[in-house]
Amino acid sequence: NAGVTQTPKFQVLKTGQSMTLQCAQDMNHNSMYWYRQDPGMGLRLIYYSASEGTTDKGEVPNGYNVSRLNKREFSLRLESAAPSQTSVYFCASSELQGALNYGYTFGSGTRLTVV
Amino acid sequence: DAKTTQPPSMDCAEGRAANLPCNHSTISGNEYVYWYRQIHSQGPQYIIHGLKNNETNEMASLIITEDRKSSTLILPHATLRDTAVYYCIVRGYNAGNMLTFGGGTRLMVKP
Numbered sequence A: 001n002a003g004v005t006q007t008p009k010f011q012v013l014k015t016g017q018s019m020t021l022q023c024a025q026d027m028n029h030n031s032m033y034w035y036r037q038d039p040g041m042g043l044r045l046i047y048y049s050a051s052e053g054t055t056d057k058g059e060v061p062n063g064y065n066v067s068r069l070n071k072r073e074f075s076l077r078l079e080s081a082a083p084s085q086t087s088v089y090f091c092a093s094s095e096l097q098g099a100l101n102y103g104y105t106f107g108s109g110t111r112l113t114v115v
Numbered sequence B: 001d002a003k004t005t006q007p008p009s010m011d012c013a014e015g016r017a018a019n020l021p022c023n024h025s026t027i028s029g030n031e032y033v034y035w036y037r038q039i040h041s042q043g044p045q046y047i048i049h050g051l052k053n054n055e056t057n058e059m060a061s062l063i064i065t066e067d068r069k070s071s072t073l074i075l076p077h078a079t080l081r082d083t084a085v086y087y088c089i090v091r092g093y094n095a096g097n098m099l100t101f102g103g104g105t106r107l108m109v110k111p
Helices: none
Strands: A004-007 A010-013 A019-025 A031-037 A043-049 A064-068 A074-078 A087-094 A110-114 B009-013 B018-023 B031-038 B045-050 B061-064 B070-075 B084-092 B105-110
Touching (some): A031 A064, A043 A064, A043 A074, B018 B084, B018 B105
Parallel strands (some): B009 B105
Antiparallel strands (some): A019 A074, A031 A043, A064 A074, B018 B070, B031 B084, B061 B070
Protein backbone atom coordinates (compact mmCIF):
# COMPACT_ATOMS: atom_id res chain seq x y z
CA ASN A 1 0.00 0.00 0.00
CA ALA A 2 2.73 2.46 -1.06
CA GLY A 3 0.63 5.38 -2.40
CA VAL A 4 3.04 8.03 -3.74
CA THR A 5 6.75 7.24 -3.65
CA GLN A 6 9.42 9.89 -4.11
CA THR A 7 13.12 9.39 -4.65
CA PRO A 8 15.56 10.47 -3.42
CA LYS A 9 14.53 11.59 0.07
CA PHE A 10 17.54 13.89 0.48
CA GLN A 11 19.92 15.49 -2.01
CA VAL A 12 22.68 18.07 -1.94
CA LEU A 13 23.64 19.70 -5.23
CA LYS A 14 26.23 22.22 -6.23
CA THR A 15 25.09 25.30 -8.11
CA GLY A 16 24.79 24.50 -11.79
CA GLN A 17 24.38 20.75 -11.37
CA SER A 18 21.34 18.99 -12.76
CA MET A 19 19.17 16.28 -11.30
CA THR A 20 15.82 14.56 -11.68
CA LEU A 21 13.38 13.95 -8.87
CA GLN A 22 11.34 10.81 -9.36
CA CYS A 23 7.72 10.22 -8.38
CA ALA A 24 5.56 7.15 -8.81
CA GLN A 25 2.02 6.35 -7.68
CA ASP A 26 0.29 2.98 -7.54
CA MET A 27 -3.32 4.16 -7.16
CA ASN A 28 -4.09 4.40 -10.89
CA HIS A 29 -4.67 8.15 -10.54
CA ASN A 30 -4.92 10.26 -13.67
CA SER A 31 -3.52 13.52 -12.28
CA MET A 32 -0.11 14.20 -10.76
CA TYR A 33 1.52 17.32 -9.33
CA TRP A 34 4.81 18.76 -8.16
CA TYR A 35 4.89 21.29 -5.31
CA ARG A 36 7.71 23.00 -3.48
CA GLN A 37 7.66 24.19 0.11
CA ASP A 38 10.14 26.71 1.42
CA PRO A 39 10.80 26.92 5.17
CA GLY A 40 7.80 28.28 7.08
CA MET A 41 5.76 28.68 3.89
CA GLY A 42 2.82 26.96 2.27
CA LEU A 43 3.11 24.72 -0.77
CA ARG A 44 3.41 26.24 -4.23
CA LEU A 45 2.55 24.37 -7.41
CA ILE A 46 5.41 23.97 -9.89
CA TYR A 47 3.91 21.79 -12.63
CA TYR A 48 1.03 19.40 -12.98
CA SER A 49 -0.19 16.69 -15.32
CA ALA A 50 -3.95 16.42 -15.52
CA SER A 51 -3.69 13.15 -17.43
CA GLU A 52 -1.11 10.94 -19.11
CA GLY A 53 0.49 12.79 -22.02
CA THR A 54 -0.26 16.30 -20.77
CA THR A 55 1.68 18.72 -18.58
CA ASP A 56 1.05 22.33 -17.59
CA LYS A 57 2.80 25.05 -15.67
CA GLY A 58 1.78 25.93 -12.16
CA GLU A 59 2.58 28.97 -10.06
CA VAL A 60 6.41 28.70 -10.02
CA PRO A 61 7.62 26.73 -13.11
CA ASN A 62 10.81 28.67 -13.92
CA GLY A 63 13.96 26.57 -13.68
CA TYR A 64 12.11 23.24 -13.86
CA ASN A 65 10.96 20.76 -16.46
CA VAL A 66 8.69 17.76 -16.08
CA SER A 67 7.98 14.50 -17.83
CA ARG A 68 4.90 12.35 -17.45
CA LEU A 69 6.60 9.12 -18.36
CA ASN A 70 3.46 7.00 -18.10
CA LYS A 71 0.36 6.96 -15.94
CA ARG A 72 2.35 5.98 -12.85
CA GLU A 73 5.40 8.22 -13.09
CA PHE A 74 5.93 11.98 -13.11
CA SER A 75 9.47 13.34 -12.89
CA LEU A 76 10.77 16.82 -12.11
CA ARG A 77 14.09 17.97 -13.56
CA LEU A 78 16.34 20.81 -12.47
CA GLU A 79 18.60 21.59 -15.43
CA SER A 80 20.94 23.99 -13.64
CA ALA A 81 20.33 24.10 -9.92
CA ALA A 82 20.40 27.42 -8.06
CA PRO A 83 20.47 28.13 -4.31
CA SER A 84 16.95 29.59 -4.65
CA GLN A 85 15.75 26.08 -5.47
CA THR A 86 16.68 24.83 -2.03
CA SER A 87 13.36 23.52 -0.78
CA VAL A 88 11.30 20.48 0.04
CA TYR A 89 9.62 19.04 -3.02
CA PHE A 90 6.37 17.14 -2.78
CA CYS A 91 4.75 15.02 -5.45
CA ALA A 92 1.02 14.32 -5.31
CA SER A 93 -1.62 12.46 -7.26
CA SER A 94 -5.39 12.60 -7.42
CA GLU A 95 -8.40 11.10 -9.08
CA LEU A 96 -11.13 13.64 -9.66
CA GLN A 97 -13.71 11.65 -11.52
CA GLY A 98 -16.64 10.14 -9.73
CA ALA A 99 -18.01 10.42 -6.21
CA LEU A 100 -15.12 8.74 -4.41
CA ASN A 101 -12.77 11.69 -4.42
CA TYR A 102 -10.49 11.57 -1.41
CA GLY A 103 -8.44 14.50 -2.53
CA TYR A 104 -4.75 14.53 -3.18
CA THR A 105 -2.31 11.90 -1.90
CA PHE A 106 1.12 13.32 -1.21
CA GLY A 107 4.51 11.69 -1.10
CA SER A 108 6.86 12.12 1.84
CA GLY A 109 8.99 14.73 0.09
CA THR A 110 12.50 15.26 -1.27
CA ARG A 111 14.67 17.61 0.73
CA LEU A 112 16.96 19.40 -1.71
CA THR A 113 19.81 21.71 -0.76
CA VAL A 114 21.71 23.64 -3.42
CA VAL A 115 25.05 25.02 -2.27
CA ASP B 1 -10.48 29.49 -6.74
CA ALA B 2 -11.89 31.39 -3.75
CA LYS B 3 -9.46 32.78 -1.22
CA THR B 4 -9.58 31.51 2.36
CA THR B 5 -8.73 33.16 5.67
CA GLN B 6 -7.59 31.18 8.70
CA PRO B 7 -6.13 32.20 12.07
CA PRO B 8 -2.36 31.66 12.03
CA SER B 9 -2.29 29.62 15.23
CA MET B 10 -4.48 27.96 17.85
CA ASP B 11 -4.00 25.94 21.01
CA CYS B 12 -6.12 23.06 22.24
CA ALA B 13 -5.99 20.89 25.34
CA GLU B 14 -5.46 17.19 24.79
CA GLY B 15 -8.77 15.30 24.84
CA ARG B 16 -10.83 18.38 24.08
CA ALA B 17 -12.44 19.24 20.77
CA ALA B 18 -10.41 21.39 18.41
CA ASN B 19 -12.52 23.76 16.31
CA LEU B 20 -10.62 25.30 13.41
CA PRO B 21 -12.42 28.11 11.56
CA CYS B 22 -12.09 29.15 7.94
CA ASN B 23 -13.63 32.07 6.07
CA HIS B 24 -14.28 31.75 2.33
CA SER B 25 -16.71 34.57 1.64
CA THR B 26 -16.10 34.58 -2.15
CA ILE B 27 -16.83 30.88 -2.64
CA SER B 28 -18.86 30.08 -5.73
CA GLY B 29 -21.62 27.53 -6.13
CA ASN B 30 -19.53 24.73 -7.63
CA GLU B 31 -16.57 25.03 -5.28
CA TYR B 32 -15.85 22.53 -2.55
CA VAL B 33 -14.19 23.12 0.81
CA TYR B 34 -11.21 20.84 1.45
CA TRP B 35 -9.18 20.41 4.60
CA TYR B 36 -5.64 19.06 4.71
CA ARG B 37 -3.08 18.91 7.46
CA GLN B 38 0.68 18.76 7.47
CA ILE B 39 2.46 17.20 10.38
CA HIS B 40 6.01 18.46 10.73
CA SER B 41 8.19 17.66 7.71
CA GLN B 42 5.65 15.24 6.20
CA GLY B 43 3.56 15.55 3.07
CA PRO B 44 0.09 17.06 3.52
CA GLN B 45 -2.65 14.62 4.44
CA TYR B 46 -6.23 14.81 3.19
CA ILE B 47 -8.77 15.10 6.02
CA ILE B 48 -12.22 15.83 4.64
CA HIS B 49 -14.13 17.82 2.06
CA GLY B 50 -17.68 19.03 1.50
CA LEU B 51 -19.92 21.15 -0.71
CA LYS B 52 -22.79 22.39 1.45
CA ASN B 53 -23.83 19.61 3.77
CA ASN B 54 -22.01 18.81 6.97
CA GLU B 55 -19.64 15.89 6.61
CA THR B 56 -18.09 13.45 9.06
CA ASN B 57 -15.49 10.75 8.70
CA GLU B 58 -13.19 8.82 11.01
CA MET B 59 -10.82 11.77 11.33
CA ALA B 60 -13.01 14.83 11.68
CA SER B 61 -16.27 16.67 11.08
CA LEU B 62 -16.79 19.55 8.69
CA ILE B 63 -19.47 22.12 9.41
CA ILE B 64 -20.31 24.50 6.55
CA THR B 65 -22.56 27.48 7.20
CA GLU B 66 -25.80 27.74 5.28
CA ASP B 67 -24.50 30.66 3.17
CA ARG B 68 -21.26 28.65 2.59
CA LYS B 69 -19.11 31.66 3.44
CA SER B 70 -17.36 29.93 6.30
CA SER B 71 -16.68 26.48 7.70
CA THR B 72 -15.28 24.80 10.80
CA LEU B 73 -13.18 21.68 11.01
CA ILE B 74 -13.78 19.78 14.24
CA LEU B 75 -11.38 17.26 15.70
CA PRO B 76 -13.61 15.78 18.40
CA HIS B 77 -10.94 14.51 20.81
CA ALA B 78 -7.61 16.10 19.98
CA THR B 79 -4.43 14.18 20.73
CA LEU B 80 -0.81 15.28 20.74
CA ARG B 81 -0.45 13.63 17.32
CA ASP B 82 -2.95 16.13 15.91
CA THR B 83 -0.42 18.93 16.33
CA ALA B 84 0.03 20.14 12.76
CA VAL B 85 -0.64 22.93 10.28
CA TYR B 86 -4.22 22.71 9.00
CA TYR B 87 -5.05 24.08 5.57
CA CYS B 88 -8.52 25.08 4.40
CA ILE B 89 -8.74 25.13 0.60
CA VAL B 90 -11.60 25.97 -1.72
CA ARG B 91 -11.56 24.64 -5.26
CA GLY B 92 -13.76 23.53 -8.09
CA TYR B 93 -14.46 19.87 -8.69
CA ASN B 94 -12.67 19.15 -11.93
CA ALA B 95 -9.22 18.36 -13.23
CA GLY B 96 -8.48 21.96 -14.16
CA ASN B 97 -8.65 23.21 -10.60
CA MET B 98 -5.52 22.90 -8.55
CA LEU B 99 -5.04 22.89 -4.80
CA THR B 100 -3.72 26.29 -3.71
CA PHE B 101 -2.27 26.26 -0.22
CA GLY B 102 -2.39 29.38 1.94
CA GLY B 103 -0.72 29.88 5.30
CA GLY B 104 -2.98 27.53 7.26
CA THR B 105 -3.54 27.33 11.03
CA ARG B 106 -0.82 25.93 13.23
CA LEU B 107 -2.66 23.84 15.84
CA MET B 108 -0.76 23.03 19.00
CA VAL B 109 -2.33 20.33 21.16
CA LYS B 110 -1.08 20.59 24.72
CA PRO B 111 -1.12 17.97 27.49
